[in-house]
Amino acid sequence: MYSSEELWNSTEQVWINGSGTNFSLGRHEDDEEEEGDKHPFFTDAWLVPLFFSLIMLVGLVGNSLVIYVISKHRQMRTATNFYIANLAATDIIFLVCCVPFTATLYPLPGWIFGNFMCKFVAFLQQVTVQATCITLTAMSGDRCYVTVYPLKSLRHRTPKVAMIVSICIWIGSFILSTPILMYQRIEEGYWYGPRQYCMERFPSKTHERAFILYQFIAAYLLPVLTISFCYTLMVKRVGQPTVEPVDNNYQVNLLSERTISIRSKVSKMVVVIVLLFAICWGPIQIFVLFQSFYPNYQPNYATYKIKTWANCMSYANSSVNPIVYGFMGASFQKSFRKTFPFLFKHKVRDSSMASRTANAEIKFVAAEEGNNNNAVN
Template identity: 85%
Template sequence: MFPTEVWNSTESAFNGSLENETLGEPEEEEQPFLTDAWLVPLFFSLIMLVGLVGNSLVIYVISKHRQMRTATNFYIANLAATDIIFLVCCVPFTATLYPLPGWIFGDFMCKFVAFLQQVTVQATCITLTAMSGDRCYATVYPLKSLRHRTPRTAMIVSVCIWIGSFILSTPIFMYQRIEDGYWYGPQQYCMERFPSKTHEKAFILYQFIAVYLLPVLTISFCYSFMLKRVGHPTVEPADNNYQVHFLSERTITIRSKISKMVVVIVLLFTVCWGPIQIFALFQSFYPYFNANYTTYKIKTWANCMSYTNSSINPIVYGFMGASFRKSFRKTFPFLFRHKVRDSSMASRTANAEIKLVATEESNNDRK
């Protein structure tokens, strides 16, 4: 159960209890306008703005620069695409649930928005798992992986991820529907309806395992396995060949930086999506769950946490990905003109120092 569905089921129960306990005769009163009716949509708008700009730049940079078209970056581009679709097709509709009393977009959009939300989150989980497996394979088999870790392979895997996500998300069409309710007048709600409580629990448990728990466990296993290989050189230097030794250390350093970036992305997903997943389980399996204003605020915070994940990934790429920073500077040189000039001077100074050292060593050898 994801944010849209959690909102509707919680809101309808909360509204019903609030109406019976505190509002008296609702037809004689006006609908209250709560703070979250404007604050949460405003926060969602900020998430959309940052997420759309950031993820679009990531895809643009990867497609523009040939050196960025690596296997890992293709998975990152796929992750950015899922975030964009999620932000455009799901976030605006969820944002309207806070200021509006009910669902106003009809039965088809009720099913379609919930389906797309499930598909994009499912694709995000599988893509993160594929990225972790890719990094694990590159770490454990550095030479063998060179033949298989190609952009073409990453593109094929990404297409399969989308096909699998569409297939796994089809049950949403069966259970998502429009239901009549009452909140200061007759309203319609977009929510899940199951044949029985057992079906509901089974479906929620399936979503939790397939979309959250299983990917997190698989990713954790991959990185636990990788930790055993960190620090071991991929090429052992022979006959005091310092060039081979230098290249080996450089390969380990680059691979370690990329792996750290992927770890941060996975950890952010785990932290951001964990609260809403745990809330859904608690709501369905805890027999004494009570929909009140406290659980409503917890659910709202969990929603904001889950949607934030789609906008912070590009920031991670910018801060931790050296190749992304260089490509951004090449694409938008007017934003980094001063920094590029400084780095160019530093590079020339470093090259001059290297030449000076090399000359001195050559003179010493002659003597």
């Protein structure tokens, strides 16, 4: 039996579990009448899990292909691509270990997986989100280093260094996420019968706010500020005049321009990935802050819908990155074609026919020009 003051923080859990009616974890006078009733089944009870299933399908296939392509082709094993592979690994772990359990909260009236899974899923979700943030920060720092110190970066930016950094990212993410184990637990409640809920339980409102603020700073604000600082440096460096080669060699100039173009494309791809993360995870981070710090916050069906949308946005981030690689990464496109030639056979045939047609047209034009010259002479 819980008092309403002790259970105030638990009220929001009701809205996560698919109910639009009033609810309290304490028992009401008419509990005996409701004991045998079935809980209501709302639209979000099937719509949200369906959307999560689509996210899982796209994300697992896309991120698995990214890791497979990087591991299969030696030329793809660059420092940047190691960070991309690490990012894909965090997305896969998040999709497999966290999304299915969250999806069950909508059709089911309570948590059915026990106390260990309650702590484990919440902890792993925090670890993967934290690892994603630090990996994106490392990628941005890597691109900044290449842009600001292009010659020094040739010595220090190696796949081995990227692998060591990635391992350190995972270790740091596990350490930074340990507080979640202290506060996540099973709570007994009542919703059309006795139920169990997996939620964060804090000793006081001050502890709750401190923890939420810590999560916001460590898993969102600090990485975004660091990334913004890195790209500010990059923009300033790109605006400065480049150093011309000592000799006015055409091939050296061409190679220099090509290198700058490739680096620019890679940097743009990293920028898009970072922006997508900030946009997808921003709503849920801001909502949780508002929920905890706004004194007049009252959970209702409107806030439930906003939080559901924000959760869907954050989970969708794990499936969009491979799409970005496919559209913006030229090296990924080439490697995909090599790995799966049967998918691109028609496109290759069309391009070869187009090139043969173009060659024929060039020869015809050249022959016509030759005939005209002979006629003039």
